[in-house]
Amino acid sequence: MQASPSPNPEHDWNEPMAERINNSILCALLSAGAIGGLSGQVMAQHAGDIGLRAADGGLEVYGPIGADEDTDGVYLATFGDTGFEGYTPNPGFDALPGSFAPGRIGFNALSGLMRWDPATTSWLAPSDVEERLSISFITLQTMIEDEAVEGFDLAIQPDGGWHRHMNFELLSGASGTRMNGIYRFDLVLYATQGLEDSEPFxxxxxxxxxxxxxxxxxxxxxxxxxxxxxxxxxxxxxxxDLTTLLAEWGQLSETADLSGDGFVGGEDLTILLGRWGACDQ
Incomplete structure (x- = not known):
């Protein structure tokens, strides 16, 4: 299979990628699976995706799927991981079949786009970040700029699962350039089936x-x-801590479920023993 084409450096980075890729090239990429996220649905429980489930009457995110430990609501993605600079379909969101009743799940941005400032070791306020984050899915699009904004929602799959990969693209501002660095997007998920919103992540x-x-x-x-x-x-x-974990063995527990998989078991014991000792060591 031929390598995926690289984006033309002469492209206008203010224009979302979906409007720049020739339809025939896009179809070829989707057929080859080079950009699985653009198709919206791929195999369930995709490693690296953000896990999603219903718990205690609300939405709960966990993972990333396949990781040794739950990252407590902080997930890392890399622009360019599919061969297109400034673009990624990752992370996706993945709920197992049977997780939800018919309805829709969507997101809202809790703030504008932030960027890490190595000089001050702090996050620049959205008003100080020129770049923008485009989030799209087929014809739907939300632009994350300098303030909180409502996103969009997508239908639950017929089997009750929700495996979606949106298109994330970093766009330049007035200067026409994109600064290298780490960009931060804070969000929450919501559902139309009466479930409470997820915790912010x-x-x-x-x-x-x-x-x-x-x-x-x-x-x-x-x-x-x-x-x-x-x-x-x-x-x-x-x-x-070991006594508490063993007392809740095999049960659903918010306190002793260290791995975030929904119950207390061997994986949680492994994590606890690996962290043995003072927390600051």
């Missing part, structure tokens, strides 16, 4: 960023996060 997009900047940006998201494995909040992962 974040997708970080790596656009040719320095690896150390990527690590620093991710670390900043956890500065006030609890210590994974410290179930009783003592500041140390120790025998007290």
């Amino acid at each position: 974040t997708i970080l997009f790596d656009y040719n960023a320095d690896p150390q900047d990527v690590d620093d940006a991710i670390d900043s998201m956890y500065e006030n996060a609890p210590c994974l494995g410290d179930i009783d909040g003592s500041g140390t992962v120790d025998g007290g």
